[in-house]
Amino acid sequence: MFIEMMVNGRRVSGDxxxxxxxADFLRGSLHLTGTHLGCEHGVCGACTVIMDDxxxxxxxxxxxxxxxxxxxxxxxxxxxxxLSPLQAAFRKNHALQCGFCTPGILTTMHALLSSxxxxxxxxxxxxxxxxxxxxxxxxxxxxxxxxARDAYRPTQKVTVxxxx
Amino acid sequence: MKxxxxxxxxxxTLDEAVxxxxxxxxxVLAGGQSLLPLMAYRLxxxxxxxxxxxxxxxxxxxxxxxxxxLGALVRWRDIENDPCIAAAHPLLRxxxxxxxxxxxxxRGTVGGSLAHAxxxxxxxxxxxxxxxxxxxxxxxxxxxxEAADFLEAPLTxxxxxxxxxxxxxxxxxxxxxxxxxxxFVRRRGDFALAGVCLFYDLDGEGRxxxxxxxxxxATEIQQRISMLxxxxxxxxxxxxxxxxxxxxxSAAIDAVEDMHAPQDYRRALFGTLVExxxxxxxxxxxxxxH
Numbered sequence: 001m002f003i004e005m006m007v008n009g010r011r012v013s014g015d016x017x018x019x020x021x022x023a024d025f026l027r028g029s030l031h032l033t034g035t036h037l038g039c040e041h042g043v044c045g046a047c048t049v050i051m052d053d054x055x056x057x058x059x060x061x062x063x064x065x066x067x068x069x070x071x072x073x074x075x076x077x078x079x080x081x082x083l084s085p086l087q088a089a090f091r092k093n094h095a096l097q098c099g100f101c102t103p104g105i106l107t108t109m110h111a112l113l114s115s116x117x118x119x120x121x122x123x124x125x126x127x128x129x130x131x132x133x134x135x136x137x138x139x140x141x142x143x144x145x146x147x148a149r150d151a152y153r154p155t156q157k158v159t160v161x162x163x164x
Numbered sequence: 165m166k167x168x169x170x171x172x173x174x175x176x177t178l179d180e181a182v183x184x185x186x187x188x189x190x191x192v193l194a195g196g197q198s199l200l201p202l203m204a205y206r207l208x209x210x211x212x213x214x215x216x217x218x219x220x221x222x223x224x225x226x227x228x229x230x231x232x233x234l235g236a237l238v239r240w241r242d243i244e245n246d247p248c249i250a251a252a253h254p255l256l257r258x259x260x261x262x263x264x265x266x267x268x269x270x271r272g273t274v275g276g277s278l279a280h281a282x283x284x285x286x287x288x289x290x291x292x293x294x295x296x297x298x299x300x301x302x303x304x305x306x307x308x309x310e311a312a313d314f315l316e317a318p319l320t321x322x323x324x325x326x327x328x329x330x331x332x333x334x335x336x337x338x339x340x341x342x343x344x345x346x347x348f349v350r351r352r353g354d355f356a357l358a359g360v361c362l363f364y365d366l367d368g369e370g371r372x373x374x375x376x377x378x379x380x381x382a383t384e385i386q387q388r389i390s391m392l393x394x395x396x397x398x399x400x401x402x403x404x405x406x407x408x409x410x411x412x413x414s415a416a417i418d419a420v421e422d423m424h425a426p427q428d429y430r431r432a433l434f435g436t437l438v439e440x441x442x443x444x445x446x447x448x449x450x451x452x453x454h
Contacts, residue, residue, distance in 0.1 A: 001172060018172030018213065021200075040165055041201040042268060054241070054270040060200045061271065064172050065193075065217060108267065129352040130265025 003067040007032070008076030014063075022066045023047040023058030026073055034074040034103045038132070045131030048104035049073050055111035074103035077110055085151030086110055086144070095144040097135035105131045109145050117152035119145075165204045174215040178222070178328070182301055184214045185326045192216055192328055194237060197264070197272035198280040216328065222275070224331075227252040232334040236275025244269065253334060255294070255343045255363060259286040262345065265353035275329035278314070281321045283420070284355040284381040286345070287332075288315055292386045293361045293378040296334045302327035315385055341365050344441040347381060348433055357425050358382035358433040360413075360441050364396065372396050377438065382419050382430040391416045392438070401446050410439030 004013040007030060014029045021040075026032045026049065038044035040059045047058035050072040078084040083091065086106060096102040105128070112119055112127050119127070124145050128138060172193075175181040184190060191210035193199060194217055202208040216222065222237040225246060232253050234243070243249050243260045250257040263286050264272060277287040278298055291298070291311040298309045303326055314322050323329065347359030359382070364375035375396040380386040392412050399405055414435030421427040 017169065019167040019170045021167065024166075041204050042197065045265070045267065048267050055267045056271050057197075057267045059204075060197055060268070062167075062172070062193075062196065062200070062213075064174075065196065065215065112266070126352060127266040130267050 001064050001067075003064055005066050005068060006070045008072055016063045018062060018064050020063045021047075021059050022049065022051070022056075022061040022063050022071070025063035025066075026058065026071070032073050032075050036100055036103055038100070043132070044101070044104075045108065046101050046104040048107045048131065050107050050111045053111070053114070055108045072107070072110075074106050077106060084110070086113070086148040089144040089148040090141070093140045093144040093147065095136060095140040101131055101133045101135075105133065105141060109148075113145070113149055113152040117149055117154070119149070121146060165206075167200065167203050168206065168209060170203075170210065171212040172215060173212060174218065176218075178216075178219055178301060178330075181214055181216050181219065181328060182303060182326065184212070185328065186303065187212055190214055190325075192275075192279070194276045195239065195271040195273040196276075197268045198276055198282065202280075222330065225249065229336065230333075231336045232256070234274045234332045234334070236273060236329045236331060238274045240264070240269035240272050243274075253337045255337065255341075255345060255361070256290055256334065258343070258345045259290045259361065262286050262347055262349075262356070262359075263353075268353075274332055278332065279321060279323055279329055281315055281319055281385075282355070283318045283383065283385050284357075284359070285386075286347075286356075286359070286361075286380070289359065289361045289378045289380040289386045290345075291332060291334070292388065293363065293376050294334050294337075296332055298323075298332055299330045300324075300327040301330050306330065308333070312388075318384055338365060342445045344445045346437050346441045346444070348437060355424075356381035358419075358430050358437055360434065360437045362438070362441055362445070364445075370400050371398050372401065373398075377413070379413075379417055379434060382434040383417050384420055387417075389413060389416050401442060403443070406439050406442040406446075409442055410435040413438035 002015050023035050023037050026035045036046040038046035042057050042060045048055050049058045052069050173184055189211035193213040193215045222235045224235040225238055226233050240260050240263050277285050296311045298314050309322050341363050343363035345361050347356035349356050359380045362377045364372040367373050375393050377389045377392045414431050419427045419430040
């Protein structure tokens with residue numbers, strides 16, 4: 001089936017068998033291999049991508065279901081910068097070791113903070129239960145996410161609006 | 165595992181979807197959060213997926229004097245984010261907070277959870293406890309199925325293969341009703357090893373009226389524990405009653421056994437949850453306290 005979608009701000013299209021998951025389409029057809037596949041049945045969270053502003057499991061979404069949608073993967077988080085503020089906080093706080101789960105955790109936390117910039121530690125912990133990390137013990141991840149919250153608060157935008 | 169080969173059709177109307185479902189081995193796809201894992205494990209092998217995910221007529225939520233109506237495509241996140249639901253049906257709101265993980269709550273739907281009928285699923289427990297109706301549409305029109313008749317066996321419902329769930333209708337929730345929704349999981353969002361959904365009203369003397377207790381997770385299917393309901397009816401709750409009810413709950417269920425927990429463990433766990441839930445219901449008023 002022919003599908004078309006926005007991925008990281010770029011219009012992409014492809015002809016895929018309907019059984020192709022969104023994660024496989026991103027990795028196999030678009031070569032965006034930052035999206036990792038762990039369990040392939042919705043338990044580990046490594047394949048999380050952002051679809052129409054919400055975090056979804058890339059292995060439990062068919063590519064054909066994402067037809068016409070706006071998708072952001074870990075490759076799209078930083079835009080033109082080297083690292084997004086969230087990614088920089090992960091680096092600073094050693095919030096990753098092997099890095100396999102990291103793309104899924106970054107996309108999940110980016111979606112969370114984009115809609116809930118004031119998420120407290122309890123909320124962050126609750127949402128993190130959907131992502132398995134076998135290295136860090138989660139503590140540095142939580143620290144990094146808490147630290148990155150400032151970048152998601154609309155302070156700057158409000159200042160600009162007020163100046164106009 | 166990769167999914168098996170499949171045909172995919174995305175109808176633009178509900179009628180078209182019903183027509184497409186008449187094909188042999190066709191199955192409805194909504195959020196896909198239960199069906200796709202089943203397909204990955206080859207536990208389900210439909211030939212055609214009929215994707216109803218974009219039928220906006222199935223997305224509505226409304227609350228009025230007749231109760232709360234949830235369209236089949238209402239997602240968990242929609243319920244979580246709607247302050248009206250928390251007021252109209254606090255038990256539902258509390259139950260939904262236990263459903264799966266963040267990413268799955270962004271895609272999983274009301275209709276999908278009911279049609280899938282996992283024994284550990286929260287929504288079927290709420291539907292059964294509240295005496296909800298499930299409206300389905302098929303080639304001969306619409307019909308309403310009582311939740312008690314709808315849930316037949318693990319992963320098995322009264323829904324025919326050519327029917328689509330349209331909406332769930334929950335009766336009005338009395339604001340003074342006391343309730344607790346409690347489950348035990350190894351990791352938040354995982355399938356519950358055991359769970360209980362209970363509510364009751366109080367008469368002027370503080371005695372329980374029309375108590376309702378539903379077990380899930382520990383049993384083959386969501387089920388009301390009528391023996392326990394009879395015991396609780398007309399009693400005033402105190403610690404002794406709560407403890408006795410817990411013991412009775414343990415004895416009342418036919419607990420399942422699998423790789424996650426043996427039968428005795430689930431039985432004991434269910435009793436503990438019931439006792440805990442009743443104790444909590446004494447202090448938490450109409451709502452709940454974590």
